[in-house]
Amino acid sequence: MTEQSETPGLDLAVFRRWYDAERPGEIGGELRASVIAGGRSNLTYEVTDGERWWIVRRPPLGHVQATAHDMGREYTAMSALVPTDVPVPTTYAHCDDPDVLGAPFYVMERVEGTAYRRAKQLAALGPERTAAIGGRLVDVLATLHQVDPAAVGLGELGRAEGFLERQVRRWGQQLEGSKTRENPDADELHRRLTARVPAGDDADARRYDGIVHGDYRLDNVLTGADDQIKAVVDWEMATLGDTRTDVALMLVYDTLASLPSAGLVSDVSTAPGYPGTDELLSRYAAAVGRDLGDMGFHLGLAYFKLAVILEGINFRFQQGKTVGEGFDQIGAGFDPLIAAGLDALGKD
Structure with missing residues (x-):
């Protein structure tokens, strides 16, 4: 039997031997596979034997830093959340041996x-359905943030104490390693974030601790034909920490839709009917049953994080290490995001 595939990084014959040993009898006929487009990080494959289907996820080709594309983290997070009200795919098997694939x-x-990544996709549904989908995106995030990590076996997923300080430090280091030019405003934003990290050891701050998805937005969930969210995916940055960082990043992704680099992320927030920032925040606060407090720091951090991510992509593009269309625009988003981050922090 000849396995057929045009999927670099996924040798179907090797995969079949491994999976047959893990879950004997599941695979029937000849395997075929294709790459699912959309992601710019991990590789996602759709595999079928003609009767059953599987999704396989692995890091990008040639990548050697497992901590940046943590398959074990994704698998652990989703597996633990299957029994909860958070919609996630059922997980089947995990391989931590790099010699297999x-x-x-x-x-x-x-x-x-x-x-959904494009406003035109939502526009075809109409404003009412778009508004409903945007609202459900918030509801699912609130559901996630109310899960007790220890109760589902995720108490060791991360360390909530000191989370915000580590985030500020990490993204500052990331920027230093991928600068394409000096930018005093970016340095100033990082300085001010460092100076304004909220205290994390009091009861008020700790009430926001929970499971953080790390990259929550509409194109990282799968929405069914009935407009219900069927699954939250892309858990590679999941950890424990201040759940308001998820809320802030979701809102900042919406802001990004108005920037020149929007084509490389998502512009769904510009679709007629998509809920605005105030509506999203009010709905989330009502769902979790608590006020979010001052979101200025969290929004500033989210703008900084996304700016650094874009600068990293731009850095690789300028070195000729990024393939695809539209990457020449990515650098244009950096300055507006930094400016928005400074604005979110207000005046010292």
Whole structure:
């Protein structure tokens, strides 16, 4: 039997031997596979034997820093959340041996749904359905943030204490390693974030601790034909920490839609009917049953984080290490995001 695939990074014959040993009898006929487009980080494959379907996830080709594309973290987070009200795909198997496919990987169910990335996709649904989908995106995030990590076996997923300070330090280091030019405003934003890290050891601050997805937005969930969210995906940055960072980043992604680099992320927030910032915040606060407090620091951090991510992509593009269309625009988003971050912090 000849396995057929045009999927670099996924040798179907090797995969079949491994999966047959993990879950004997599941695979029937000849395997075929294709790459699912959309992601710019980990590789996602759709695999079928003609009757059953599987999704396989692995890091990018040639990547050697497992901590940046942590398959074990994704698999652990989703596996633990299956029994909860957070919609996640059912996980089947995980391989941490890089000798099998060249990198760690895992296998999960294929969930029928759409990862909405474009405003025109939502526009075709109409304002009422778009508003409902945007509201449900917030509801699912609130559901996640109310899960007790220890109760589902995720108490060791991360360390909530000192989370915000580590985030500020980490993204500052990331910027230093991928600068394409000096930018005093970016340095100033990082300085002010460092100076304004909220205290994390009092009861008021700790009440926001929980499971953080790390990259929550509409195209990282799968929405069904009934406009219900069927699954939250892309858990590689999941950890424990201040859950308001998820809320802030979701809002900042919406802001990014108005920038020149929007085509490389998402512009869904510009679709007619998509909820505005105040509506999203009010809905989330009502769902979790607590006030979010001053979101200035969290928004400033989210703007900084996303600016650094864009600068990293721009850095690789200028070195000729990024393939694809539209990357020449990515650098244009950096300055507006830094300016928005400074504005979010207000005056010292």
